[in-house]
Amino acid sequence: MSLKLGLNLGYWGIGPAGEDAVEVVRAAEAAGFESVWAAESYGSDVVSVLAWLAPQTKTINLGAAIMQVPARPPAAAAMAGATIDKLSGGRFLFGFGPSGPQVSEGWYGVPYAKPWGRTREYIEVVREIVAREGKLDHQGEHYQLPLPGGEGKPLKLNFHPERTHIPVFVGAIGRKSVEMAAEICDGWIPIFFSVDAFERTWGEHLEAGFAKGGRQRSDLEVSPSLQVAIDGDLEAAKNVVKAGLVLYFGGMGSRKTNFYVDLAHRFGFGDVADEVQRRFQDGDREGAFAAMPDEIVEATSLVGSEAEVAERIERFRGAGIDRLIVSPVHVERDQQLHTLQRLASLAGVETPA
Secondary structure (H helix, E strand, O other): OOOEEEEEEEOEOOEOOHHHHHHHHHHHHHHOOOEEEEOOOOOOOHHHHHHHHHHHOOOOEEEEOOEEHHHOOHHHHHHHHHHHHHHOOOOEEEEEEOOOHHHHHHOOOOOOOOHHHHHHHHHHHHHHHHHOOOOOOEEOOOOEEOOOOOOOOOOOOOOOOOOOOOOEEEEOOOHHHHHHHHHHOOEEEOEOOOHHHHHHHHHHHHHHHHHHHOOOHHHOEEOOEEEEEEOOOHHHHHHHHHHHHHHHHHHOOOOOOOHHHHHHHHHOOHHHHHHHHHHHHOOOHHHHHHOOOHHHHHHHOEEEOHHHHHHHHHHHHHOOOOEEEEEEOOOOHHHHHHHHHHHHHHHOOOOOO
16 A cells, blocks of 8 residues: 655744755655645744745645644635635645644633634534535634624635635544544544554544544544654654654643653553653753653654665554655755655655656
8 A cells, every 4th residue: 555645844944944945845746745734833824835835836735734723713724725725726735733722822812722622613614614505604612603793794705716625634632632533534643653552542532533423444544743764864863853752741731731741651651751751840851861762763753774664664554544744854955855755665655747
């Protein structure tokens, strides 16, 4: 089975930006990558980056990983997605997530209460607008369109979209949010992902969602986000992965609530995550990094020799994973391009005609 490949640009300026981004994206496109994905938090926004890439690419899909729900009303997300889809000839992919309370309330000024209930309803509104089957009249718990008691009236997207169904992905790692992805979404983007722990970690939640939605496994494209490096300075690449995991375990939440530490327990690395978190939050960041073993890098990334990465790719195939969304971690451009080309070959993707 051929795996789809996606290139994750990440955040503008932290990942590739400007002409550097264009060079990497075009190289991925030429190698047969199916999609490129951009991120947003409180800096660059997804919509501008993907719209900028649309005329500079030909075949590669343009994915949002992710558009933050508190960043814009659902109508604005639908308009932006439908516009990029039109400009690109049907290459846009929605990706949504609720962000976290620090960004939602601190940057966007949107309360974080019931984040996944809000996200579910947001997706409903976006889909209604893009489907363009009638004027928008949505009276839900989180969104009332038109607002009751005012002068607003039901409206309809005023141009014909390229597609009346644009795929919707969500970035999710919680049990209930993954269940929702399986119930209603076209794709799911998990981060901090272990293919060996995939079934025992997520299987029951995916099955519960499929049952609720009257769906099956083939209805959801499982598309984990992973860091990748093939050959080159692998010790430096592993250190980049470790540094990211230290931040997730130590800085993304409290000792009481940290979704990534919880996941590490379910992956079999609970003791490691607890120790890294303890050292980090005690101010010992060097000690937190030192407590991170190579085994957790091997379990949650694609960093290694070509033979090692090839063996791991076979595990993804065996688990039925649909797409790998990868971030090259080498600093050197030639090594990044080497990694993309070799990964495309190992995954068996076809280059565009």
